[in-house]
Amino acid sequence: DTGVSQNPRHKITKRGQNVTFRCDPISEHNRLYWYRQTLGQGPEFLTYFQNEAQLEKSRLLSDRFSAERPKGSFSTLEIQRTEQGDSAMYLCASSLGDNSPLHFGNGTRLTVT
């Protein structure tokens, strides 16, 4: 399977804990995106990378969120001091470049108790 891979699929954590998610994009794609999706809503943009450079961050991305893409390959999204409002599906997508369509993974579902 050469699609976008995300791990873990589901994460349950207690409020205040830190969590980290991983995304492996399609290998020839140089753009990598993180989105968040809550029940009944469409995906909301969080941030994106062109190779290893983080080019844009949404105002939704508070100081508790940090994303990296070392060496322009896989990416990690870390949430520090999780809050119940962080419970959502975190989706990763990759694309070839400007205005190329996004290809999504199956997401990591975060539940904060």
Next chain:
Amino acid sequence: QKEVEQDPGPLSVPEGAIVSLNCTYSNSAFQYFMWYRQYSRKGPELLMYTYSSGNKEDGRFTAQVDKSSKYISLFIRDSQPSDSATYLCAMSGNTGGFKTIFGAGTRLFVKA
């Protein structure tokens, strides 16, 4: 006002019906228009990708874009129970960043 408006439904149709799904948008800088299908607990799957105004057909699916009205549509012919899913419209362009903006999604149920 959201940049992209989409009726969340749910929309329930009998098997074999023609389904019409629609979105409106406010930013005239959008030039690329997409439709994604999302099954429960899965990521969105790209169905259609079009540039500017016009029609595009792929099997039972037809996408239409009317930039003058800022209105896009997806038609599904001969709908099947396996088409039951949430359909997300999405769009991008030179809006000061090339991120893709999504509608809220329309839940579709096709009854056998």
